[in-house]
Amino acid sequence: YDKTELTPNTRCLVLIVQLFLNAFESAVFFVQHIYAVKEGSLATSNELNYLNHSKVTESEEEANKALDSALKNHTLLKKQIEQQKAINDAYQRQIETLRTEKTSLQSNISFFEGGCGKCHTPWIFYNSSCYFFSNLESADVKKNWVESKADCVNRGADLAVIDDQEEQKFVSDTIKAVKSNPSSWTNGFWVGLTDMETEGTWVWINNVTEVEQRYWMDGEPNNHGLDGENCCITAYSSFNPWKTRYDGKCQLHNLHWLCEIQPL
Secondary structure, three states: OOOOOOOHHHHHHHHHHHHHHHHHHHHHHHHHHHHHHHHHHHHHHHHHHHHHHHHHHHHHHHHHHHHHHHHHHHHHHHHHHHHHHHHHHHHHHHHHHHHHHHHHHHHHHHHHOOOOOOOOOOOEEEOOEEEEEHHHOOOOOOEOHHHHHHHHHHOOOEEOOOOOHHHHHHHHHHHHHHOOOOOOHHHOEEEEEEOOOOOOOOEEOOOOEOOOOOOEOOOOOOOOOOOOOOEEEEOOOOOOOOOOEEEEOOOOOOEEEEEEEOOO
8 A cells, every 4th residue: 555645543643733733823823912912011001101200200390390480479579578568667757757747837837827917825916926925824834044945945936036126115015914013024034035155145046146235124234143144034114115124044033934936
């Protein structure tokens, strides 16, 4: 018989082997496919992780930048607020100063109620000025020259300055009207005339030197006593309306006083 001819058993065995090889190849292919899918999935996962990480990193950087910007804006805003507060404080101080000045001005103009020529009682109006004869407010209160001047200043005025003959006559006549026994120097009034700086040189508080001598009482000024007499007292003279002035002791003598406020 032909040696090359296969027996049925042999053919069956060959077929089985062939089927086994085909199955093995299929299994190998399947396993390789699974590994390929896993590797692809892993690569895809790694890529996604990388992209996600990049996104997170980018978002974090943007957040940090936004935070830095916000902090800078906060610092700038805080500085601006402090600067504005300093400006507001300065404005408030100016407002308080203006309020004080306003109060002072209102105190001055209060003497001219209703317009020019009007003064509050007991102030007396004459020739665009208001005069305060202190005995009209209190006959019992008397002060030395320094205290009298301070009182006038507190009222927004100062001790009276007698500029001319008409004002001299007005003061003399008013003293006669408001005083009993007005001819005595002890019933006189302090005015704003002294020779404190230079003995014998009498100067008004507005720095005008008094050169008129006829208003002094006979024998005055005499600078009487060890401490002298350096402040002027004006009274009333029944025999001569011009001779009304005496020199007195600025700190020792306590008298009434005469304030004057100039028109605004």
